[in-house]
Amino acid sequence: MEFIDLKSQYTDARERIDARIHAVLDHGQYIMGPEVAELEKQLAAFSGARHCITVASGTEALLIALMALGIGPGDEVITTPFSFIATAEAIVLTGATPVFADIDPLTCNIDPNLVERLVSARTRAIMPVSLFGQPADMLALNDIAERHGLVVIEDAAQSFGASYQGRRSCNLSTIGCTSFFPSKPLGCYGDGGALFTSDDALARAMREIRVHGQSQRYVHTRIGVGGRMDTLQCAVVLAKLERFEWELGQRRRAAARYDALLGEHVQLVSREADRSSAFAQYTIVLEDRGAIQAALHTAGIPTAVHYPVPIHRQPAYAHLSSPEACPVASYMAARVLSLPMGPYLSDADTHQVVEAVLLAAGVAATGHSALARRA
Ligand SMILES: Cc1ncc(COP(=O)(O)O)c(C=O)c1O
Numbered sequence: 287m288e289f290i291d292l293k294s295q296y297t298d299a300r301e302r303i304d305a306r307i308h309a310v311l312d313h314g315q316y317i318m319g320p321e322v323a324e325l326e327k328q329l330a331a332f333s334g335a336r337h338c339i340t341v342a343s344g345t346e347a348l349l350i351a352l353m354a355l356g357i358g359p360g361d362e363v364i365t366t367p368f369s370f371i372a373t374a375e376a377i378v379l380t381g382a383t384p385v386f387a388d389i390d391p392l393t394c395n396i397d398p399n400l401v402e403r404l405v406s407a408r409t410r411a412i413m414p415v416s417l418f419g420q421p422a423d424m425l426a427l428n429d430i431a432e433r434h435g436l437v438v439i440e441d442a443a444q445s446f447g448a449s450y451q452g453r454r455s456c457n458l459s460t461i462g463c464t465s466f467f468p469s470k471p472l473g474c475y476g477d478g479g480a481l482f483t484s485d486d487a488l489a490r491a492m493r494e495i496r497v498h499g500q501s502q503r504y505v506h507t508r509i510g511v512g513g514r515m516d517t518l519q520c521a522v523v524l525a526k527l528e529r530f531e532w533e534l535g536q537r538r539r540a541a542a543r544y545d546a547l548l549g550e551h552v553q554l555v556s557r558e559a560d561r562s563s564a565f566a567q568y569t570i571v572l573e574d575r576g577a578i579q580a581a582l583h584t585a586g587i588p589t590a591v592h593y594p595v596p597i598h599r600q601p602a603y604a605h606l607s608s609p610e611a612c613p614v615a616s617y618m619a620a621r622v623l624s625l626p627m628g629p630y631l632s633d634a635d636t637h638q639v640v641e642a643v644l645l646a647a648g649v650a651a652t653g654h655s656a657l658a659r660r661a
Pocket of ligand 1: 343345346369372373415441466467477479
């Protein structure tokens with residue numbers, strides 16, 4: 287069993303993906319070829335945002351968003367410590383300071399109640415992460431931002447395809463940033479990412495920053511980066527986008543199966559009724575994670591820990607706050623375990639994973655009968 291089965295996805299979509307790749311090889315415009323604009327148009331339409339700007343990675347998207355807002359030394363950005371390192375890294379790279387707000391113990395997303403008390407005269411932005419594919423509480427965060435004149439940048443690297451109160455992730459605040467890292471819900475075959483906004487001036491700034499701050503050929507009106515997404519990767523995403531809604535449905539079906547079989551026995555990362563997850567990860571919370579993960583490994587079931595050390599406890603970031611600053615993030619970092627997930631995870635796979643989890647967690651008898659009852 288694969289943790290995320292990209293091989294089956296390729297087998298299923300081979301003709302479309304190969305045709306798209308060969309079209310690029312035939313026209314030869316490897317940088318900023320026609321697929322780039324085509325993908326940006328389709329992704330903007332999908333998200334509901336007026337603009338989409340593809341970039342070299344999710345990390346680059348976060349950095350370009352902050353640069354376009356003019357965030358830099360002396361500024362603070364409030365963010366979550368329970369994320370992939372890129373979230374805080376992008377802030378630090380601009381010269382600004384990440385300020386960590388602890389997470390909600392149920393959803394593992396940033397807790398808006400803790401955000402407002404961290405707002406200072408230096409705060410410029412809030413950067414929530416829509417973790418595991420479920421949007422953060424964007425309404426509450428947008429409200430705080432509005433009250434204090436801040437901007438909200440959604441780190442939607444894991445949540446492209448999710449929705450919140452009927453709107454798509456990436457279009458829930460001033461700027462949304464996503465990643466097309468291969469294992470993301472919508473992945474390419476290398477690095478890629480995208481920025482979303484409905485603000486025309488910001489869109490223009492982000493387009494320029496993506497290409498070395500260039501407003502016309504060899505006219506550099508801003509400091510920028512080499513941040514383009516290459517044409518071949520855009521072609522891969524275009525091919526995958528055709529089946530993306532179906533894949534989201536499959537991920538949700540797999541999650542619903544896990545919910546039904548595991549929910550009575552182990553703690554799940556909970557999901558709110560007003561939002562849907564893109565299920566980048568399906569994550570459970572275990573007291574004895576180490577032993578259960580080892581047992582699953584022995585049973586041939588791959589798992590992953592997102593993330594074992596919260597950012598505020600990482601060596602390069604530890605000077606920013608006390609290790610005790612975000613106790614919920616630290617608690618969760620010691621207990622979360624992500625199970626195999628993806629559009630090609632079969633019913634049989636889900637059952638095999640659940641049986642192994644229940645056996646390892648010492649609820650084998652009830653587990654088996656629960657499986658039998660529901661089968
Ligand atoms: C929450 C989060 N932010 C940012 C990133 C960075 O994306 P990329 O790997 O495309 O640079 C990731 C990807 O792993 C992520 O999960």
